[in-house]
Amino acid sequence: MGLLVRELGEFGLIERLQAIVWRSDARLLVNIGDDAAVVRYDRPVVMTTDALVEGIHFRDDLIDPVSLGYKSLVASLSDIAAMGGRPLHTLVALALPFEERVERIEAIYRGLAEACTQYDVSIVGGDVVSTAGPLVITVTVTGELLGAKPLLRSGAQVGDVVFVTGDVGGAAAYLHLKTSSEALRVSESDEWLLQQRHQRPVPQITAGSILAQYEGCTSANDVSDGLSSELHEIAAASGVQLLIDSERLPTLPAVRHYARLARVNPLDFALFGGEDYQLVGTLDRMAVGTFLPLMQAQGVRVSLIGQVKRGNAGVYLQTPTGIHQLPKKGYDHFAARDERT
Template sequence: MNLRDIGEFGLIDRLRGKLNPADETVVVGIGDDAAVAAYHPASHVLITTDMLVEGVHFREDTIDYRSLGWKSLAASLSDIAAMGGIPRHAVVSLAIPPAFAVAKLDLLYEGIGQICEAYHTHVIGGDIVKTEGPLVISVTLTGEVEQGRALLRSGAQAGDLVFVTGPIGGSAAGLSFLQSHQQSLVHPDEQSVLLNSHQRPQPQVEAGRILSQSGGCTSCNDISDGLASELNEIAIASGVGIVVEEERLPIAPAVRNFARLAERNSTDWALYGGEDYQLTGTLSPLAYGSLVNQFLMRGLELHLIGRVTEGQGVILRCRDGEEQRLQARGYNHFAE
């Protein structure tokens, strides 16, 4: 079946059928000029948006369309998590080449439906248009957070501890694995870790909620552009320096093993790879004890990887005792 057979409105009906049913926060969903949503009266509303372009952000040879649907919303869910918010309502727009297969769009929306179900989020609108260029996916997601509780980048203070909520470097390792010719040399369990890290990242919404409710988290970012870039943003916004210890970086054994096999550097993946969608940020030292217990009780991870200093910039203290300044070299569109 192709798009000409079902047309714009047939496609919209078809795709909305893949989505999870609305809850009571959706007053008016897909189908009017605008959607109507209910938020708690004491909340501030969070808004974040991400655009993904085929050939730039994803390629058919390294991700299937169901995973792409998952990952398209994961990026925005992770932004809401990084603000300490509860994700609520998404609008999804697509620019589609006319010859694009409807079956691929079905899979895309199955993946969107799956992640919305997993994170109690709802797609309540969108726009579907034609393009002569590559597929473009635009996601805007709202969330809510108690007034004054949003986690910003700007509150880190000298003496604070630097945390990360889980393993990093896995997404870059997974992409490298998908593009390699050594796949058969990797144990199936480790293959799963690498694939899932790249294709099905898990935004840390629950961790963000614990951090925002604690009052002890002084800054927070999600790791979309790599740890080095995210920590530099915090250091600049907060006017502080940060020292990170290489030996404390949480890198999964599957990632270390594949790095060895592929003769790549797993620390580089962790620092510069991005798309891990863990949270990183800073904690008041007094808050750590209580926070780590809350994380443990819910089966979540909270790794300390460094500390905040006077001064500026982000320093990596390597295993051999050497120190190096970490530049914010995440992906820069138009730079290459």
């Protein structure tokens, strides 16, 4: 079974976790170990916090603890990227079940540290407490604004083009595959790809930094609750209509293969799945020619998936059979509980 956290004690655990996450950082004036961390920023500060709960946001039969730590950080890095910020520091608060094992918490921290190394972020503090309930991981990330202005949800203009980075629906397809009651035969490589989308999402920090540093990105949002939900947020905040072309939504072949096998519309994965951590937003039509080569040069895939139209604020989907109003269907943590857990 291994050592329990309560056998090791709070201070013993913190010491072990510190050893895992310690890294040098020229901006860091005071590191872990005092009442608070002190960092030096030269530009406006971007900050976000996200809580992840076992049984709601993750299940240990669907994600290993190292990936869980990695993904917990990515969720917040993605929010910073969507503002046009560069993530720099993180604080991690853990509420641990009484019977929690040291091994699992160390593995989660190794995943956090891995993402930190990859995206040049330092863990500068946190808190470890116990709970009678399931594990709760709360990650706060702070960073610096890169451009002159933050990327907001509210700037989309009639005539703009709607874009999304990477591909969407992979994380949702993996969840569907692993929680399906049918035994569906998926190729090993397809399953691996879908698993990567679920367990190791890539925060779009590079894309966000390009969008922030050149003129012409009029709105941006990260895809955490599902592409449709994020599009609705942009439409509402900007007071515009978005017309999305279903044929242009970027999905992995593995998602389309699996959808066919499971007799699910792949658009359901792409639009309502969530946890893609891509960026979606709008570009001034004249700036598309600037952004696409810049993104391409940095290895960021971008798809132009629709347009900003005059008309009632809302989101519409153009499919081969016509134009349909697109439901939000974003994951609501309370209303949709029974569906997801």
